Amino acid sequence: MTGNSSYRVLIAVLAAATLVLFVLSLTVGPAGIAFGDSIAALFSSKADAVALIMREIRLPRALLGLMIGATLGLSGAVLQGYLRNPLAEPGLLGISSMASLGAVLAIYTGLSAAFALALPLAALAGAVLAVVVVQAMAGTRGNSLLIILAGIAVTSFAGAMTSLALNLSPNPFAALEIMFWMLGSLTDRSMTHVWLAGPFMILGWAMLGSLGRSLDALTLGSETAASMGVELRRVQFLAVFGTAACVGAATAVSGAIGFVGLVVPHILRPLVGSKPSRLLLASALGGACVVLAADILVRLIAPERDLKLGVLTAIVGAPFFLWLVFRARRRLT
Amino acid sequence: MTLLSASAVSVSLGGKQVLREVTFSVGSGEFVGLIGPNGAGKSTLLRSVLGLLPSDGMLQLDGQDIASMNARARAGKVAYLAQEREIAWAVPVETVVALGRSPHRPGFAPLGDTDRGIIDEAMRRMDVEAFRDRIATELSGGEKARVLAARALAQDTPLLLADEPTAGLDPSHQIALMRLFGDLAREGKSVVASLHDLGLAARWCSRLILLDHGRIVADGSPENVLTRESLRSVYGVEAFFGEADGARIVHPLDLADRGRALP
Numbered sequence: 001m002t003g004n005s006s007y008r009v010l011i012a013v014l015a016a017a018t019l020v021l022f023v024l025s026l027t028v029g030p031a032g033i034a035f036g037d038s039i040a041a042l043f044s045s046k047a048d049a050v051a052l053i054m055r056e057i058r059l060p061r062a063l064l065g066l067m068i069g070a071t072l073g074l075s076g077a078v079l080q081g082y083l084r085n086p087l088a089e090p091g092l093l094g095i096s097s098m099a100s101l102g103a104v105l106a107i108y109t110g111l112s113a114a115f116a117l118a119l120p121l122a123a124l125a126g127a128v129l130a131v132v133v134v135q136a137m138a139g140t141r142g143n144s145l146l147i148i149l150a151g152i153a154v155t156s157f158a159g160a161m162t163s164l165a166l167n168l169s170p171n172p173f174a175a176l177e178i179m180f181w182m183l184g185s186l187t188d189r190s191m192t193h194v195w196l197a198g199p200f201m202i203l204g205w206a207m208l209g210s211l212g213r214s215l216d217a218l219t220l221g222s223e224t225a226a227s228m229g230v231e232l233r234r235v236q237f238l239a240v241f242g243t244a245a246c247v248g249a250a251t252a253v254s255g256a257i258g259f260v261g262l263v264v265p266h267i268l269r270p271l272v273g274s275k276p277s278r279l280l281l282a283s284a285l286g287g288a289c290v291v292l293a294a295d296i297l298v299r300l301i302a303p304e305r306d307l308k309l310g311v312l313t314a315i316v317g318a319p320f321f322l323w324l325v326f327r328a329r330r331r332l333t
Numbered sequence: 334m335t336l337l338s339a340s341a342v343s344v345s346l347g348g349k350q351v352l353r354e355v356t357f358s359v360g361s362g363e364f365v366g367l368i369g370p371n372g373a374g375k376s377t378l379l380r381s382v383l384g385l386l387p388s389d390g391m392l393q394l395d396g397q398d399i400a401s402m403n404a405r406a407r408a409g410k411v412a413y414l415a416q417e418r419e420i421a422w423a424v425p426v427e428t429v430v431a432l433g434r435s436p437h438r439p440g441f442a443p444l445g446d447t448d449r450g451i452i453d454e455a456m457r458r459m460d461v462e463a464f465r466d467r468i469a470t471e472l473s474g475g476e477k478a479r480v481l482a483a484r485a486l487a488q489d490t491p492l493l494l495a496d497e498p499t500a501g502l503d504p505s506h507q508i509a510l511m512r513l514f515g516d517l518a519r520e521g522k523s524v525v526a527s528l529h530d531l532g533l534a535a536r537w538c539s540r541l542i543l544l545d546h547g548r549i550v551a552d553g554s555p556e557n558v559l560t561r562e563s564l565r566s567v568y569g570v571e572a573f574f575g576e577a578d579g580a581r582i583v584h585p586l587d588l589a590d591r592g593r594a595l596p
Contacts, residue, residue: 084419084421084422213435216432216435217432217435218421219420219421219422219424219429219432220415220419220420220421220429220432220481220484221415221417221419221421223380223383223385223413223415224413224415224419226383226384226385226404227383227385227407227408227411227412227413227415228408228412228432228433228435228436228488229404229405229407229408229409229435229436230404231403231404231405232404269422270423273424273425273428274422274423274424275422275424275428276422
């Protein structure tokens with residue numbers, strides 16, 4: 001079947017692009033280390049400055065870019081398939097905003113200054129709280145509209161509480177730190193962040209990745225899917241908790257990085273013949289490409305200004321989304 | 334052999350009782366038309382057989398309690414053609430039909446030759462082979478309905494439940510679908526289809542079940558179920574009764590309270 005071979009080509013191209021961008025991410029930076037030296041330093045047993053920069057700064061940054069990008073792309077594809085709504089994105093369930101709130105509270109209370117992992121842990125706790133509330137509100141019968149409404153309610157509440165924390169923040173520096181954190185960035189992350197987020201992300205990927213067949217069946221509506229052997233409760237559980245695990249972990253270490261989870265599945269959908277199961281891997285690789293590329297651009301465009309990754313993805317993503325809407329309009333009218 | 338048996342099945346939706354103590358059974362080789370006015374409980378009955386709704390009473394498929402079966406085991410015994418013709422993504426027709434094979438494929442197994450054969454046969458029977466590569470969401474309503482019917486056929490189950498399968502089809506495809514259901518029954522499978530077209534129901538079904546206000550008011554051959562009295566009391570219509578080519582014709586003419594009595 002031609003569909004199969006073009007799918008394989010697409011996956012191969014995306015995987016190659018991801019690999020290239022990952023290597024570039026390792027070799028681009030203010031320290032200005034030559035390409036060969038930087039790669040050699042990564043695998044050498046020496047403990048000089050170059051090796052230190054590579055292992056403690058660039059490697060975690062590149063790894064997190066890869067992992068967070070894959071998380072956003074995969075969860076966006078799963079949520080769009082599960083909710084049968086092309087506007088669904090990882091932020092929809094209130095998980096990112098509750099994770100943000102957890103992080104903001106950690107900064108606000110000074111807990112994050114007291115011990116470094118307080119921030120990501122508080123963010124993860126926020127994500128868990130969000131998913132428990134959404135799941136409790138939506139019930140177990142798998143009504144996607146209720147999930148969307150519950151997600152919107154949780155998102156608004158988290159937004160309000162974040163504003164309150166900013167409003168009451170003890171000093172302008174705390175407010176600035178909160179603002180900067182919320183913009184989303186991969187700067188100055190360490191391997192500790194990778195080890196913290198990794199297990200949650202892998203768990204989330206495994207849960208979301210197992211849904212391909214069910215998402216295909218859901219194309220025909222939830223009742224028809226159920227009649228074809230899909231356990232709707234199981235799918236809802238895996239989609240919601242899988243998203244919470246990996247998106248919660250992603251937000252916990254990087255802050256909110258918008259538009260990737262929304263736009264990447266959109267772009268790739270026509271290229272995989274719109275089949276939800278095929279979109280999963282493609283979208284995970286596509287998300288990794290976009291976040292890695294954006295993180296490289298951030299370093300190239302304004303290395304001294306610390307341009308935030310989330311700002312760049314939004315600046316590039318929003319006009320792109322407008323263009324997608326425009327194209328859809330032309331097709332519809 | 335009894336394929337489906339329902340005894341004293343009651344269903345409440347949103348505090349309103351939609352089905353009241355419904356009892357019937359369907360053997361293999363039957364083509365049952367489920368008829369009744371809007372809101373009589375036809376769709377609810379079909380959906381509760383699928384285990385999609387919580388119900389009281391006993392529902393059994395092939396001798397097994399439906400509530401105790403998992404979705405996959407159920408999907409091997411009963412296929413469902415929903416009233417809503419939902420296709421969320423712009424996938425090719427063949428992909429939609431192939432979804433019918435998913436309950437029969439373990440894990441990540443690809444489609445086998447047997448699956449391909451069944452898919453092709455289902456597309457041939459529903460006359461959708463000509464557009465197997467077209468995008469399903471871009472088809473007309475009737476074409477989409479036929480594609481979805483082919484999907485249900487591809488599931489290849491002993492029992493097929495169809496919710497208003499003829500709605501939106503042109504006359505030739507309506508008749509073709511009714512003939513196909515009759516053929517399935519002759520092959521030993523069973524079909525339960527909710528229908529609003531009494532003419533089609535009278536002519537093609539081997540048995541009719543008439544529902545009204547959540548109760549079965551008549552169950553039997555089309556001649557015994559579709560009578561002047563039942564149409565008057567359940568639907569509130571007067572109808573023309575006739576015969577052509579050895580089969581019954583029923584055609585609703587006017588509302589019962591204002592229509593004149595026919596000779």
